[in-house]
Structures are given as structure tokens and as C-alpha cells.
Amino acid sequence: MKDLGHGANVDLMAKSFNKKTEDIIDFSSNINPRVVPNLDKYILEGLNNCKSYPDINYTKLKRNIGKYLSINPNYVISGNGATEIIYLLMKNLKKRLGILNPTFSEYERGAKLNNLEVISFMLNKDDEFSVNLKEIEENINDIDSLFICNPNNPNGKIKNIEELLNIMTKHNKLLIVDETFIEFVENEDDYSLIKYVEKYENIFIIKAVTKFFGMPGLRLGYGVTSNKDLIEGIYKYKEPWTVNSFADTLSNYILKDEDYIKSSKEYYVVEREYMINSLRQHENIQVHDSDTNFILIRLENMKAEELKLKLFRDSNILIRDASNFIGLDENYIRIAIKSHEENVVILNELNKILGE
Known part of the structure; x- marks a missing residue:
């Protein structure tokens, strides 16, 4: 099947690197991590x-x-x-x-x-x-x-x-x-x-x-x-x-489910600010404003494909190489905002690669 260039290609990536799908944290797919009650x-x-x-x-x-x-x-x-x-x-x-x-x-x-x-x-x-x-x-x-x-x-x-x-x-x-x-x-x-x-x-x-x-x-x-x-x-x-x-x-x-809807919105208001502020501690990346559950980033000193492969190979993290969007170059990535615990994981891994 032709690769349509979207995120969420966890199975294909896991197979290519001989990894287990369940071990991968998927930041390429923009999905609310909170489970609906009942x-x-x-x-x-x-x-x-x-x-x-x-x-x-x-x-x-x-x-x-x-x-x-x-x-x-x-x-x-x-x-x-x-x-x-x-x-x-x-x-x-x-x-x-x-x-x-x-x-x-x-x-x-x-x-x-x-x-x-x-x-x-x-x-x-x-x-x-x-x-x-x-x-x-x-x-x-x-x-x-x-x-x-x-x-x-x-x-x-x-x-x-x-x-x-x-x-x-x-x-x-x-x-x-x-x-x-x-x-x-x-x-x-x-x-x-x-x-x-x-x-x-x-x-x-x-x-x-x-x-x-x-x-x-x-x-x-x-x-x-x-x-x-x-x-x-x-x-x-x-x-x-x-x-x-x-x-x-x-x-x-x-x-x-008004409680689920309200709590999810409130979660993203707080977590989005946390993620954007944390990412902006790095001088060598450009972090775009976001109002939703994902963040677009331009890398200054690394290609998107290089970072994607390094995170996947070394840390079991999958991000979205955004270079195939019309008008974006090979330095753009997109990451989802997931649970706070998972967000801490990717921030720590990015710190190791990009520098504190």
C-alpha cells in the first residue's frame, strides 16, 4: 500500500526496528489520552x-x-x-x-x-x-x-x-x-x-x-x-x-459526558502551557503557538528525519516528521500532547539530544 505520509505508523516502524508495538510511545498521533468513563x-x-x-x-x-x-x-x-x-x-x-x-x-x-x-x-x-x-x-x-x-x-x-x-x-x-x-x-x-x-x-x-x-x-x-x-x-x-x-x-x-469534556479541556489548557514553556527553554528550536493537542516545532541544527529515527531507535518514541506538509521544510516536526507522565519522558529525551 502507498504510504500516505501520516502519523500513527507505529506498526510499520516497530517492525522495521524489531521492536514491540506496545513498547512505543506514539507522539505522532494527536489523540486525547484520557479514557471515557464506563x-x-x-x-x-x-x-x-x-x-x-x-x-x-x-x-x-x-x-x-x-x-x-x-x-x-x-x-x-x-x-x-x-x-x-x-x-x-x-x-x-x-x-x-x-x-x-x-x-x-x-x-x-x-x-x-x-x-x-x-x-x-x-x-x-x-x-x-x-x-x-x-x-x-x-x-x-x-x-x-x-x-x-x-x-x-x-x-x-x-x-x-x-x-x-x-x-x-x-x-x-x-x-x-x-x-x-x-x-x-x-x-x-x-x-x-x-x-x-x-x-x-x-x-x-x-x-x-x-x-x-x-x-x-x-x-x-x-x-x-x-x-x-x-x-x-x-x-x-x-x-x-x-x-x-x-x-x-x-x-x-x-x-x-459534560464532566469528561470539561476535565479534558482543563487538562489541555494546563498541559499545553507546560509543554510549550518547557520546549521553549531550548534556544536552537522554534516552538509555534498552539491551541490544541499538538505542537509544531522547527529544529535549527537537526533534520526532522534524523531526530525521528534517533528518538525511535534509542527511546521508543515516535514523533511526526512534518517535512511533507506543503510549505514546510525538512526541519519541521510535530509532537502530540499526551499524558503528563509521557510528556515528561519526551521532554527528558529531547533535553538529552538538544541540550539543556
């Missing part, structure tokens, strides 16, 4: 529900998501992870798609597989990956829609994009926002465009349950829009029963 109980209920097909319309699942977001459940399209939603959406876009880079590579891959023309706009990495609104408006006639990740992967910085929404609305263009990591943001309601979905039909938002709730293997994502043509177009291509009974069942519980 998860085993919910999984058993999901197992029992596997005896029947899931509801083909996912009525209860969409209702649960609607309550979680305080939106009309008819605006929700559930999928087998956010990636399914991305690929279904690409089948319904007009010819020219703008993408703000550096960002998640599956946007461009999905676009090209559906014969879309991709127009790349570059975020300003010298200004914490800010958006050049003037450039977008000057080139607005070259695109039919625009894809932005907020908070962005790989740098994790959240942006207020209401002005961008105003530009896209004024010119009758579709704005697609990937909010997959927004639950990790301290004041997410200040930045999410969910509150504008009913008012504006030119918004399509992509979200995922499994990253914030720490279950990427569950594969549960969804799209949100009030655009009836887009909804109908997606269901024209969407395969039935792509969300399994486990994900369907867990939505009855985890989206309502």
Missing part, C-alpha cells in the same frame, strides 16, 4: 447491538450530535471518520478548490482524485500561520470553494475566521472548515462557525468525535451544513451503514 460498559452494549444492522438513517446518532452542537439534526451527515465526509464532499464541489496550506494532505488528495483543480494559498508561517485575507479576496474569482482547517493541522493554532466567512459570503463562494480539533480549544465557541450554519448555506463544517474522545479506531466523524443541495448530493454517493454499531451506541453517552 467505556467498557458502552462497548459491551455496542457489541450486543451488533446483532442487528444500524439504523440506515442514523436518526438517533444525528439527534445526539444535534443536541451536542445545539443544531438541527437534519443538518448532520454522519460518516466513518471525518475522512469519509471529506471524500464525499469532494464529489460534490465545483471545479476549482482553494486550500490553505500547510495543512492535512487528504484535502488535496481527495480533490485530485475527483478531478478538481486545486489552488493553493499559503498561510504565513512567520506570523503563526495567519491567513492573508487580501490575497484570497484578490483571487476570489479563481476559486469556487475554499478549504481551511481551524485549528490548523500541523501547527494547532485557532483563528477567528468570521471575516473570511464574510468575504466568501459576499462573493457567493462555499467555505469548508475542518473543525476536527476544535474541542481541544479552550474557548471553542468563540471560534467555531457552527453558530452560523443555519444562517448561511455557504458553510460546510467537518468534525470528528474520535480524536477528542480518544477513540480514533472507532471511526466516527460528521459534516454539518444547511445547504440542501450539498446534503442531497452527498447522500447520492454515500454508502449505507458506514458507521458501525459501536460508534452509534457510544454517541448515546460520550457526547453527554
